[in-house]
Amino acid sequence: MDNMNKNLEVVIVMVPFPAQSHLNQLLQFACLISSSHNLPVSFVGSASHNHQARVRSNAALNPSYIAKIHFHDIPTPDFDSPAPDPNALSKFPAQLIPSYNACTLLREPIALLLRELSTKSRRVVVVHDALMSYNVQDDCSLHNTESYVFNCVSVFFMYCSFVCIPNGLPIPLDEDLLKKVPKLEADAPDEINKLVDFQLQFRDIGAGDLYNSNKVLEGASLDLMAKIASTENKKQWAIGPILPTKQDHVSDKRNKCLDWLDNQPPRSVIYVSFGSSTTFSDKEVMELAMGLERSKQKFLWVLRYADRGDIFTGEARRFELPEGYEERVKGVGLVVRDWAPQLEILAHPSTGGFMSHCVWNSCIESITMGVPIAAWPMHSEQPLNGFFVTEILKTGLLVREWEKCEELVTASVIENAVRKLMASEESDEIRKRAEELGEAVRQSTEKGGASRLE
Known part of the structure; x- marks a missing residue:
């Protein structure tokens, strides 16, 4: 038997x-x-x-x-x-x-x-x-x-x-x-x-x-x-x-960045992360740092080197920021140099935008949580995903055109993109669409919803 x-x-x-x-x-x-x-x-x-x-x-x-x-x-x-x-x-x-x-x-x-x-x-x-x-x-x-x-x-x-x-x-x-x-x-x-x-x-x-x-x-x-x-x-x-x-358990390892988000106003923070496969040059990091600071918007920036094939070998290089930068932006911005809990960050009520390279994993997480995207594609399928989010779903905007992908993205371009996503009349419409779509997507996973039926 x-x-x-x-x-x-x-x-x-x-x-x-x-x-x-x-x-x-x-x-x-x-x-x-x-x-x-x-x-x-x-x-x-x-x-x-x-x-x-x-x-x-x-x-x-x-x-x-x-x-x-x-x-x-x-x-x-x-x-x-x-x-x-x-x-x-x-x-x-x-x-x-x-x-x-x-x-x-x-x-x-x-x-x-x-x-x-x-x-x-x-x-x-x-x-x-x-x-x-x-x-x-x-x-x-x-x-x-x-x-x-x-x-x-x-x-x-x-x-x-x-x-x-x-x-x-x-x-x-x-x-x-x-x-x-x-x-x-x-x-x-x-x-x-x-x-x-x-x-x-x-x-x-x-x-x-x-x-x-x-x-x-x-x-x-x-x-x-x-x-x-x-x-x-x-x-x-x-x-x-x-x-x-929905989180159905209480984690005993709550990340410190979530504590920082707890102290920020609703939908006020742009989360900046380019995943595990993108590495910026020192010049690109400096431009991004200045752009975020000049935007005068709150930000949570995950600043890490891209993965090696075996993430448990070798030491990752640490990016240098402008002198005194992290002290200067204290209270407005937080730089995270370790692995960050992306889904929890996107689900946090203080998160109001996501600057992303638009790999599908990040797109689906951001869409589900109703967070608009500042799309900055880097390679592979990401340009089409960025187009899909910004032009078809209309729940985001482009940081820079894909045709300019080999050009340096300057601090002023980054500053303007952040302000446009976080503090403009256009951003109100984008955020409304993102939140409505996020609600519809979440409902699709509930009993009787499209995804649950599939």
């Missing part, structure tokens, strides 16, 4: 790509599945990247949910973990390429794990990052296993980049908007383009797609993708946002 019950078990296997925003989204989804459906979930990756996912997990995630996840640490051959180059012309995080390449060596151990689980379980469901498609291809040889692609980017980006552009099709927007679509040129090294192409050869093996988005946000793009999916006999679900919209 025990064996029979064991064989009835459904097991979920999550296979993330080893980049912070990807690890974060898959871990959130793992917690959502485990807590909502009480199903066993395995999170599979190299030991260092699994550790990274746990260490940097959203403070808003209940630790008891993470404790239920089974982390399978796969030994990964040594890879180079160089420091980021702050003076590189492209903002693409080339220092991470060795770690990305190393992940292609996980196919065999993942196949062994899937075979083992398939003999013990009635059904194995693999949810994998699109950029880990090569690694999970052996699920096809197992009679009780199927896989689904988890897309960590916006549906709008997916449709533009994988349907319209390769096939020479027009992006389905009106003429005025089409003129504003950023002209994308490959900004990634050839090595990463080859890796992406290599992985995506195998993405069609899966039974369907999952999107960290929903019909409230991207109904038009989802409908277009659904037509394509139906011709390929694929399924798709828009299940986002997968992040916790």
